[in-house]
Each structure stands twice: as C-alpha cells, then as structure tokens.
Amino acid sequence: MKKEFKIKRIIVPTDYSATASVALDHAIDMAKKFGASLALIHVLEEGAYAGIFSPSEKTEYVLREKAQLHLQEEANKLEKKHGIHVSQEVRSGRIYDQIIEATKEADGDLIIMGTHGVAGWAEFFVGSNAFRVVTQSACPVLSIQGYTKGHGFKHIILPLDRTPETRQKVRYAAALAKKYGSTIHLGAMLLEDTPEIRFDFEKKVKQITDYLDREEIAHEENILIGENLATMAMNYAESKKGDLMVIMTEQEYNLTGFLVGPYAQQIVNHCRIPVLSISPEEGKGFTFH
Secondary structure (H helix, E strand, O other), X not given: OOOOOOOOEEEEEOOOOHHHHHHHHHHHHHHHHHOOEEEEEEEEOOOOOOOOOOHHHOOHHHHHHHHHHHHHHHHHXXXXXXXXXXXXXXXXXXXXXXXXXXXXXXXXXXXXEEOOOEXXXXXXXXXXXXXXXXXXOOOOEEEEOOOOOOOOOOEEEEEEOOOHHHHHHHHHHHHXXXXXXXXXXXXXXXXXXXXXHHHHHHHHHHHHHHHHHHOOOEEEEEEEEOOOHHHHHHHHHHHOXXXXXXEEOOOOOOOOOOOXXXXXXXXXXXXXXOEEEEOOOOOOOOOOO
16 A cells, blocks of 8 residues: 555644634644644734724734734643644735645645634635635645534544545545544445446445455445435434544546535535545555555
8 A cells, every 4th residue: 555644744724713723622632643743824814803903003014923922822832731842833925825835835744724713803714715725735634613522533434436536535544543543434425326336336445445454444334325425425424423524625527526626615614523635646546455
C-alpha cells in the first residue's frame, strides 16, 4: 500500500468564535494522539472587524498588533496547558487564499477548521470560504460544525463510489481508526443497481475489507442505492451513529463519480459530524498488498 497517513503539523485557522473553539479542541486532541504540533492562523480581512473596534482604531497596523498579541497569548496558554508546540501567525488578505498559502509554507499535513464561525459581526467560515479551502487544499481538511460534541472517532463513515480515486481515502480512514480504535463503516453508494455494476462494486469492496482485516481494523459494509448521494451519505452516517465522515473532493468528475461539486458542498456545509475531505491524486488509485 502507499505510505501511511501521518500527521506532524496541524494548521488551525481561528476567528475566536465558538465554532473555531470546537475545531481547536479537536485539533488539540489529535495533536496529542499523533504527536503533532499546531499552527494557529488568524486572517485579517477588510471589513471583517466592523463593530469590534472604535473608528480611530480601524487601521491595518492597529488591527494586526491587537490580533498578533491575542493570538500569541492563546498559543502560550495552549503550550503551557497541553504540552504541545503551538506556533501562530496573523495574515492579511482573502481568508481562503491565506489559509492555503500558510498551509503550504508551514508544510502542513492537515487543516482543522470550523465551518460556521459566527461572532456577531461576520461569518469567518461560511459556505464559500470553507468549501474553497476544502477544494483547493493539497492536504486533507477536517471541517467541523459548531454543535459537534466530544473528541475522538469511534464510528468512521467511509462512502465509496465506482471511481478508482475513491479508494485513496482508505489509508486516511485506516490511520485514524488505528489511533482511535474506530470501526469503519463502508457505504457503497450506487445511483443505479444492475448485476454487472453490483458485481464490480462488490469486488472493489472486498479488496478494501481484506486490507482492513489484515490491518486488524473493525469494519462493516453496506450497499446503498439512491438518487442524492450527499443525502445518502449523511443518512447512512446518522444510522450508524457516525462521528466522522471521510470523503473525496473530486469535482465535476463524471456522472458516476461520488462527490461531484454540489454533493461535496452539501456534505461539508450540512453534515452534522466532522468531515475529513481528501483531494484526489490525479491518475492514482490505491493498491492493497
């Protein structure tokens, strides 16, 4: 198989909202599990701070100084409390661009972010920002809703489609399952069901389950048929009491692809459990040995 998914540096964008705090809690827990460091990122975007500071303070310099001091204090507290290395950086520009750029510069292995951080003045991660980070990031992105409770992943939902790329996410799910002692629930999603399609799909699922057996990872599998793939995946997650979903972010792949743009966006924006989004490596499947 390809090399194991390892997490050494976690990028955590923050706007200090309740949702960002939930995402940070997950990042801290994962950093401890994987022995990783955290990099806190705060982005100053024009107009985002209306209502927080008085008019005389609304200068880029003052905003940056205040933000830098606040973020440094936060990083120091986290290091002292949790015994993990925490760096911090304040940047200016478009939110999603700066998150992607900061991740590249820091050689991040994972981005963990809230998806609906509202602090009374603006939404830091709303639809377009969150989804643009998910679709443009070269590394996996764990997006978390504000009502997510607790830490850890006992039931990992792994939707599968008929494309070769769908199997690339298996090693990510397996790495997390090993760390958290999780059960992986394989959901084979079909838009149509014929004997030929089912036979081909069952062979693909068998390869994956054989690999999970060799890795001694608990799993179960189900074939699901429906029309809206995002709804199917989220309903499946609810029925299995899932606390993490792992998806690919391929967009406009083809009519048989699983998470073409609109479906991925539905899941990232509306799934009530954390979603780990993986960007497919072009032309590569996943080989099980």
